[in-house]
Amino acid sequence: MLYKAFSDIFIVFADDNFFINPERSKEIVGKINEKCGENIGFSFATRADQIIKNGSDYLRYFKANGCYSIELGVESGSNNMLKRFCKNTTADQNKLAIKMIREQGIYVAVDYILFDPETSVKELKENIIFMKSANIFGQYPPILFNRIKPYPGTKFTEQFGYISDENYFKNKDVNDIYECLQKYKEELHRRVARLMDIIELNIQAGNADHSQKGDYIWLKMLCYNVFEKLVNCNTSNYYEYYDSLINDLKVKARISSLENKYGI
Secondary structure, eight states: OHHHHHSOOEEEOOOTTTTSSHHHHHHHHHHHHHHHTSOOEEEEEEOHHHHHHHOHHHHHHHHHTTEEEEEEEEEOSOHHHHHHTTOOOOHHHHHHHHHHHHHTTOEEEEEEOOBOTTOOHHHHHHHHHHHHHTTOTTOSSOSSSOBOOOOTTSHHHHHHOOOOSTTOOSOHHHHHHHHHHHHHIIIIIHHHHHHHHHHHHHHHTTOOOHHHHHHHHHHHHHHHHHHHHHHHOOOSOHHHHHHHHHHHTTHHHHHHHHHHHTTO
């Protein structure tokens, strides 16, 4: 009915693990395309271990039949954190699943939880290494801002109980790094996102020159570079370090200059 009414449609399967039964998934996609008489663009979500278990043959089928993107519940690049999340996956499995999807020309949308109450600075460093090796260091929208939310009835909540915002983190350094990222998000992220949207439209239209592409990369990598410097710095005052970093890199001045350049 939707196809007959609008002809140009895109389907997002809301099932959090659409790929757990690959033959069922294949049948659904096949029947839709059969009824519409052409391939309909679609995306779905799944787990890394399901991608590996079900193999590349299904991914090739999905790509050939309209699959544009797959949302992958990676969550972390630290094996210790994955164990705390009860994911029953490993960082190596996450990396392999990302690689398998990309090899078929399908875009990977990575879900990530960088923080939980027991996160350590060592684990943040492990995540940086993973992000770079999996080529998601710079993924947009940024995957740096999320912390796990304990829901009633989950093993995580049974283990940690109620956690107030004020006493969320056990590690003070991690708390301060998280707060600095939230300050970046509040002060700069919306401005960065607006600039990126404008430049991305120019790129898609083929109107972006080398300068605009350079601006896009700088904006895309900004919060990741700030995060990496925060994690690797040796300081007792992360807030002071963050403010000096933003000033030393002339971040606000450059963003203002770009806003003038792109007419914002």
